[in-house]
Every structure is written in structure tokens, then in C-alpha cells.
Amino acid sequence: MDTLAGLLDGPRARGAFLLRSLLTPPWSLRIEDESPLALCALVQGSACILPASGGLIRVEAGDVMIFRGPDHYTVSDHPDTVPQVHILPGQECRTPDGMPVGQLTDLISPPGAFGVRTWGNDATGGTEMVTGAYQVHSEVSSRLLATLPPVLVIRHDSWDNPLVGFLADEIVKDAPGQAAVLDRLLDLLLIGALRTWFARQDSAAPGWYRAHSDPVVGPAVRMLQSEPARPWTVALLARETGVSRAALARRFTELVGEPPMAFLTGWRLALAADLLREPDATLAAVARKVGYGSPFALSSAFKRFHGVSPQEFRSAG
Structure with a gap:
């Protein structure tokens, strides 16, 4: 085992939180779940990321974002859109004034209208995101994660990886063993993104x-x-x-x-x-x-x- 493999081998994703989002502007999500690691793939559309450290990152379809916890961040259609939902630890959702609104998957109206593991404000929304959050800390991964920036973006034109599409297709299925399939796809997408980032000449790859x-x-x-x-x-x-x-x-x-x-x-x-x-x-x-x-x-x-x-x-x- 090498250190990069150790990131996902001990422990690997086990029942990771996975969600597909279908959205039409205006939309804005404030992520405060403090997961040790999260990955977001933009399947279609565009979005803005506002990290806790400041600045603005614009992403497009095919881009993959890796978020190093426990930092908070906002994902929205536009940097001026006020967050409508705050996502807290345990994927608890509250309004900006603190009122509970249930779980993300409970916000679908009617329930199941968009497919399993899906949330959104419009079934035909022009923005589609797939999000996976690792819930468990690992000291092996901590040695690696300490080398990552708070937000890491792999641009769609910098690598050739079909896993974004595979994950988007599989996340809405409800077949036997589906959770294990999604965990492994999430692992593969993450490790591929990290290898791509570390291989860059301009990245501060660890020794x-x-x-x-x-x-x-x-x-x-x-x-x-x-x-x-x-x-x-x-x-x-x-x-x-x-x-x-x-x-x-x-x-x-x-x-x-x-x-x-x-x-x-x-x-x-x-x-x-x-x-x-x-x-x-x-x-x-x-x-x-x-x-x-x-x-x-x-x-x-x-x-x-x-x-x-x-x-x-x-x-x-």
C-alpha cells in the first residue's frame, strides 16, 4: 500500500453520503457539514464556489471539486445569491434563520419525483451536480489531506475520465448492492482526481x-x-x-x-x-x-x- 492508496483503503467510503442536485437559479447552498472530505462533480451547467478563506471559484460542466474539511463553503449559481439552505453535520438542513427543514433528500416535492438520492428545485434544472461526502476520519488520509488546499478543482479539459458520467448514471438507481457500487465509484473518481492534481508540475505535491x-x-x-x-x-x-x-x-x-x-x-x-x-x-x-x-x-x-x-x-x- 502507498500513501495515496491509504487515503481510500483505511477506511474507504462506506455508506458515503451521495446526492444528485437538479437546480434552476436562483439557488445557493451553504455547506457546514464538516465532513473530512467531500467531492462534487458538475455534470451540467455552471456554479460558483465561495470558500471560507475568501475568493471566488467558477466551475463548469465536467469540473470536479474536492473540499478538504472541516472548512465551510458556499456553492451557488451566482456569488450574490443568498444561501437558502445551510447543510449541517449529519446532513441536517436549516434555513438561514435556523429553522429545521429536514434532510436534503426530504426536500423533494413530491418525494421521489426526481429519482432516488436526488434533491432540487426543478426537475428540468439546467444545473446538475453529484456530491459525495466521506463521513469518517482516517489518520492515514490525514497525512495526505494536510497537503491539499481547502478547495481543489480539476478542470474538465485537464484530464480524460469517464467516471463523472458513470457516477451520475448510477446515483439514481435503486438496485441491490447499489450503495457499494456508489462507494467504489466515488473512491475511483476521488483517487483519479488526486493523481491528476499531484502529477501537475505546478502543484505542491508532497515529497x-x-x-x-x-x-x-x-x-x-x-x-x-x-x-x-x-x-x-x-x-x-x-x-x-x-x-x-x-x-x-x-x-x-x-x-x-x-x-x-x-x-x-x-x-x-x-x-x-x-x-x-x-x-x-x-x-x-x-x-x-x-x-x-x-x-x-x-x-x-x-x-x-x-x-x-x-x-x-x-x-x-
Whole structure:
């Protein structure tokens, strides 16, 4: 597993919130659900994004937007349109003056008129959006998400990806196993968008991503990520990559931004945090999976790195 795969592998989307919106101006949605990560694909029409940090981003059909939580933002037909609905945690919807208006999918009139998982103010609206929100935090993904801007836009003419259309077609279906199909399509669309963004020359891709193409550091990073439980040392890693210890340590630090063993420690403890969210995971089992000799050793390292004990971390949810 590499860090980018880790974004969606632990945990992947599991019952992610997915919605199709059909809209005719004027319309404006204030998103305050504080999801750790959300993706919005504009199937047709155009829209404006007003991030919490300020500024204005205009998007067109085929563009894909990734929103890094928990920042709030507004999506509307025009920057001057006042939000009509505030979407809060749990997808609770309220009017601007705080009056409850039910769930997004309850706002359809009559219910089901536009199809399942669909909301809007006009069945023939010229703007169609598909939105997917990840509900669960992952410490593995936190290492990646920390490198992303609050709003990331992949323009339709910068990549060739058919998944926007597939997701739009599938989101209105109500077949057996449909939730799993939509989760996987959302995962694929997200990972494709992130790979496209990281591959850009002008993007501030993290060091571990750029290092993947290096003939020495790339294999070293992949070995550390795929085998975290192995008793790695710089000497062993150097032998596996066919270079000297000094050469590996120097090149790894230059490209990744930290020494090999520091990178390994961060990766192990990120994996541990993710595994601890599994309901049946024991501290001993997690310690074995991420390369610590005992629960005590993992607990001590975990507290130094995360600032809380594994038990406190798990209790915090």
C-alpha cells in the first residue's frame, strides 16, 4: 500500500453520503457539514464556489471539486445569491434563520419525483451536480489531506475520465448492492482526481509522492509502506535498494523531507490510528501489524506522536 492508496483503503467510503442536485437559479447552498472530505462533480451547467478563506471559484460542466474539511463553503449559481439552505453535520438542513427543514433528500416535492438520492428545485434544472461526502476520519488520509488546499478543482479539459458520467448514471438507481457500487465509484473518481492534481508540475505535491518516481527512493518508500511490520533499519533498506546507507539516507531525506526511519514511524502510527478505529481491534493485534514488539511499545510511541494514548484516541471516536 502507498500513501495515496491509504487515503481510500483505511477506511474507504462506506455508506458515503451521495446526492444528485437538479437546480434552476436562483439557488445557493451553504455547506457546514464538516465532513473530512467531500467531492462534487458538475455534470451540467455552471456554479460558483465561495470558500471560507475568501475568493471566488467558477466551475463548469465536467469540473470536479474536492473540499478538504472541516472548512465551510458556499456553492451557488451566482456569488450574490443568498444561501437558502445551510447543510449541517449529519446532513441536517436549516434555513438561514435556523429553522429545521429536514434532510436534503426530504426536500423533494413530491418525494421521489426526481429519482432516488436526488434533491432540487426543478426537475428540468439546467444545473446538475453529484456530491459525495466521506463521513469518517482516517489518520492515514490525514497525512495526505494536510497537503491539499481547502478547495481543489480539476478542470474538465485537464484530464480524460469517464467516471463523472458513470457516477451520475448510477446515483439514481435503486438496485441491490447499489450503495457499494456508489462507494467504489466515488473512491475511483476521488483517487483519479488526486493523481491528476499531484502529477501537475505546478502543484505542491508532497515529497513522498514526488519520490515515487525516483529509482532509489521510490522502491524504498513503497517497501516501508507495504511492509510496516518488518524490522526495518537504514542498513536493511539500503541493502534492499542496492545503495549504501549514507547514499540512501541522504537521497531519501532530500526527496521526502525526513529520514527513512522518521517516515516509517509516522506511517506506522498513522496506520495504527486507523486500525484502532476498527471495533474488534486489540492493541496487541495493532502493534503486531504495524511493527511494534508489544502493546506498551506502541502505546508509548503513539502518545508521543499523537499526544493521546491509544485508548483516549479510540474513545474520542
